[in-house]
Amino acid sequence: MKIGDLLRKGVFSVSFEFFPPKTPEGERQLFETVRELKELKPTFVSVTYGAGGSTRDRTRRVVKRIHEEIGLTVMAHLTCIAHTREELMEILEDYRSIGIENILALRGDIPRDMPDFRPPEGACRYAKELVELIRRRFGDHFSVGVASYPEGHPESPNMEWEIRFFKEKVDAGADFSITQMFFENRYYYEFVELCDRAGIEIPIIPGIMPITNFRQIKKFASMCGATIPQSLIERMEPVEDRPEEVAKIGVEFAIGQCEELLKNGVPGLHFYTLNKSRATIEIYSAIKDMVPVRDLYA
16 A cells, blocks of 8 residues: 555554664554554554664664554655665565565665765765655656754754755655654754755655653754743653653644644654654543544545
């Protein structure tokens, strides 16, 4: 099932993101989570891809298992900066052969342990080039998603620059976008308005990160440039050593964030699960009556 086709039909999307575990026990726990979240009838789930292609085999294995064993529509993340075009073609051909129809096309982060990293000769240096490669070699076989950054990519000097390069990915053939996590909805609304002015018409799905580990999320936020509201920091800091309290506040905050987004007609919600189900299930249970009726087979 192609995500872009569903979104074009107006299907409201609920989706969950996972990362490929490093150990067999981690994978066992992940698939417990996937089975639990399957009960929420997600439009799709996605599996991330490590910096520099470091999780290539693990990502592929998890994608294949979810597709074949769980029966969910799955989108494979693919980063391009550390691969030659030949390697990218090999990965994409493999995904096509096992029945995968959805790809999230990403540039990818520079590996932090390789400060002198240089892309291999002939690499796609930007996500736009990966989207172009997919469209040129595979036509419409894959529905192609891309990332977007409501507060701007850490490497973008300003939002004018951000919108310019986002539009290049869209013009190259992207069907939809999923945003980086954000905690203040105004950044999402302002970003969508800028996209409208630039003639960008693809669905932009907000990415929601429930805060269940405050120290971890602070680190993530500092790396990607996401702003944590001061009011939330002031609630979290006194209890950051008490996981249950942190999770309670984080879930409550995410419920409010999702409720406001739903009232403002977003095309979907994409949850960064960190391979755990509890927070996502609690949030969805609280907002489910606001979620538009979804017929994935209409």
